[in-house]
Amino acid sequence: MNHFYVTTPIYYVNAEPHIGHAYTTIVSDVLNRFHKLLGYKTFFLTGTDEHGDKIVQAAQEAGMDPKTYADRISGLFRETWPKLNIGNDYFIRTTDPKHVRVVQGILQKVRDSGDIYFSSYKGLYCIGCERFYTERELVDGKCPDHDREPVEREEANYFFRMSKYQGWLIEYIESNPDFIRPERYRNEVLSFLREPLEDLCISRPRERLNWGIPLPFDDRYVTYVWFDALINYVSAIGYPDGPLFREFWPSAHHMIAKDILKPHGIYWPTMIRAAGFPLFRSLNVHGYWKINEGKMSKSKGSVIRPLDLVPIYGLDAFRYFLLREMVFGLDANFSEEALIQRINSDLANDLGNLFSRTLAMTSKYFGGNVPPFGSQPDAMDQELMGHAREAVQTVIEEIPKLGFHKALISIWECINAANKYIDHAGPWNLAKDPAMKGRLQTVIRNALEVNRTVAVLIAPFMPSTAEKMLERLGVVKPIDELRLNEDAAWGSLVEGVPVNKGEALFPRIEVKESGKMPEKPLGRKGEMEREAISIDMFQKIDIRVGIVKQAERIPKSTKLLRLVVDIGEERQVVAGIAQHYSPEDLTGKQVVLVANLQPAKLMGVESHGMVLAAHDGNVLRIVTPEQTVAPGAKVS
Numbered sequence: 001m002n003h004f005y006v007t008t009p010i011y012y013v014n015a016e017p018h019i020g021h022a023y024t025t026i027v028s029d030v031l032n033r034f035h036k037l038l039g040y041k042t043f044f045l046t047g048t049d050e051h052g053d054k055i056v057q058a059a060q061e062a063g064m065d066p067k068t069y070a071d072r073i074s075g076l077f078r079e080t081w082p083k084l085n086i087g088n089d090y091f092i093r094t095t096d097p098k099h100v101r102v103v104q105g106i107l108q109k110v111r112d113s114g115d116i117y118f119s120s121y122k123g124l125y126c127i128g129c130e131r132f133y134t135e136r137e138l139v140d141g142k143c144p145d146h147d148r149e150p151v152e153r154e155e156a157n158y159f160f161r162m163s164k165y166q167g168w169l170i171e172y173i174e175s176n177p178d179f180i181r182p183e184r185y186r187n188e189v190l191s192f193l194r195e196p197l198e199d200l201c202i203s204r205p206r207e208r209l210n211w212g213i214p215l216p217f218d219d220r221y222v223t224y225v226w227f228d229a230l231i232n233y234v235s236a237i238g239y240p241d242g243p244l245f246r247e248f249w250p251s252a253h254h255m256i257a258k259d260i261l262k263p264h265g266i267y268w269p270t271m272i273r274a275a276g277f278p279l280f281r282s283l284n285v286h287g288y289w290k291i292n293e294g295k296m297s298k299s300k301g302s303v304i305r306p307l308d309l310v311p312i313y314g315l316d317a318f319r320y321f322l323l324r325e326m327v328f329g330l331d332a333n334f335s336e337e338a339l340i341q342r343i344n345s346d347l348a349n350d351l352g353n354l355f356s357r358t359l360a361m362t363s364k365y366f367g368g369n370v371p372p373f374g375s376q377p378d379a380m381d382q383e384l385m386g387h388a389r390e391a392v393q394t395v396i397e398e399i400p401k402l403g404f405h406k407a408l409i410s411i412w413e414c415i416n417a418a419n420k421y422i423d424h425a426g427p428w429n430l431a432k433d434p435a436m437k438g439r440l441q442t443v444i445r446n447a448l449e450v451n452r453t454v455a456v457l458i459a460p461f462m463p464s465t466a467e468k469m470l471e472r473l474g475v476v477k478p479i480d481e482l483r484l485n486e487d488a489a490w491g492s493l494v495e496g497v498p499v500n501k502g503e504a505l506f507p508r509i510e511v512k513e514s515g516k517m518p519e520k521p522l523g524r525k526g527e528m529e530r531e532a533i534s535i536d537m538f539q540k541i542d543i544r545v546g547i548v549k550q551a552e553r554i555p556k557s558t559k560l561l562r563l564v565v566d567i568g569e570e571r572q573v574v575a576g577i578a579q580h581y582s583p584e585d586l587t588g589k590q591v592v593l594v595a596n597l598q599p600a601k602l603m604g605v606e607s608h609g610m611v612l613a614a615h616d617g618n619v620l621r622i623v624t625p626e627q628t629v630a631p632g633a634k635v636s
């Protein structure tokens with residue numbers, strides 16, 4: 001059986017998930033789902049990188065210790081991926097004890113073989129990058145990534161003899177053109193390797209940084225974060241001798257953004273070589289998403305955070321947009337306008353329309369059941385089948401080469417050909433002539449078949465849409481069990497099986513004339529985004545637990561009850577809860593009261609406080625302590 005192992009970088013937990021992380025992870029998910037579709041046994045790894053002084057700094061700023069901080073951010077990543085329909089098999093953290101053991105094992109092995117040595121080093125150090133720079137690497141004397149001058153620093157440290165592997169690495173990259181893709185990044189690494197490669201400092205003195213993996217041979221030091229992090233790709237699958245490692249490592253493909261090309265293109269292969277196990281198969285490098293900076297989101301009235309657009313415009317539309325818009329390896333632009341444009345033209349108009357008209361006609365002419373092929377295929381039918389075959393072929397050829405946008409273009413050529421096929425065949429005219437029944441059957445059947453092929457082809461990109469389409473076409477098969485060769489084959493729908501039109505796959509986004517984007521649907525999230533108040537302001541509110549001593553209706557009012565509440569002293573309170581509670585429900589119950597609200601008169605009754613209640617749609621429920629507490633207990 002063929003195997004496929006794909007990894008995202010483990011994301012550094014000094015920032016929350018953003019579109020860059022989302023793209024890398026979605027593109028890895030597409031590759032993974034595509035290989036499943038081809039029948040490969042797959043493994044998909046993502047996770048978080050949690051050591052290093054940047055984490056310590058970020059934790060300090062957040063007022064937490066590094067582990068608590070790492071737990072929190074790692075949790076944010078872990079919660080984000082299911083929302084983007086990411087089917088990873090494992091989530092690794094570099095603070096996992098299993099990972100720590102593997103890192104120490106590899107360090108020891110490389111040390112024993114003589115490729116790690118101890119030496120003093122004086123150089124220019126960028127605090128942001130956590131590494132020393134050579135003069136040559138600086139731009140105008142500044143770190144190119146941080147645009148600030150490095151500081152001079154002298155340290156005794158452990159070094160990895162990376163220079164020893166320079167010749168070998170050049171030769172390997174040159175004789176394996178697909179090892180680093182696309183070619184521009186392969187060239188970038190080769191050009192870097194034209195200069196002498198220096199040894200890599202792989203330790204940090206504990207007096208300076210304690211948050212890391214201790215060196216197994218000298219506990220005064222912790223491991224440099226890259227030497228720790230890169231090893232996740234093998235520790236996660238049971239290096240050195242676990243069954244997953246043996247099974248999947250030979251087919252490992254790494255997916256990264258271009259900012260971390262050097263550690264992956266140079267450090268990692270030489271580390272692997274020194275540790276004495278085989279190299280991964282390929283390193284795949286993508287460009288950056290440029291957000292229209294400073295531009296306001298039309299729907300949100302704030303600067304665009306692309307991930308916030310997912311609940312508004314739909315996950316599959318978002319996934320489609322990212323994969324269709326970016327040419328893998330180059331930078332691309334993200335804008336809400338462009339996203340809406342794609343939704344309306346490609347998704348609502350082309351795909352959505354093809355699907356809904358096909359099912360509507362199946363329902364109208366054949367009672368909603370898949371008709372048989374009623375006539376021999378003519379030239380028009382052949383042409384349509386040709387388009388479908390070509391789309392299948394292009395997807396198979398392009399996705400492994402990272403040509404995601406080309407694969408999608410080809411699928412959309414097939415969709416457009418199918419819409420034209422229906423226009424030209426004119427089922428509505430065929431239906432008027434009983435002699436054309438056989439032809440009508442063939443036309444509708446072909447239209448259904450092409451929808452099924454499209455659904456299978458888009459499954460890696462838009463899994464939930466594919467699932468929805470197949471289900472309505474009467475195909476009962478879990479999405480992970482779809483196989484391209486069987487399930488995209490022409491004629492594989494079953495005659496007589498009922499289909500179900502359902503609602504539109506992608507409703508059009510109406511852009512109002514003013515150019516204003518649609519209002520965000522009223523959701524809880526919007527309500528949460530209220531102005532923040534300070535803790536001081538909150539503490540001005542005196543909130544107390546009380547017990548209801550008396551409760552009675554207020555004459556002529558349908559909403560109000562008069563309560564006497566004991567909060568250490570007795571208070572008369574008017575509460576607007578009569579439609580939800582009767583007086584006898586309340587007597588003896590504990591309630592939570594705002595005790596320092598200005599007194600007010602309601603229906604002639606004075607109220608000295610406010611009873612807190614939760615509003616769940618039309619239902620109202622008073623707030624009460626989880627267990628009984630003394631009347632007058634302060635709530636904060």
Ligand SMILES: [Zn+2]
Nearest residue numbers: 126129143146
């Ligand atoms: Zn820097």
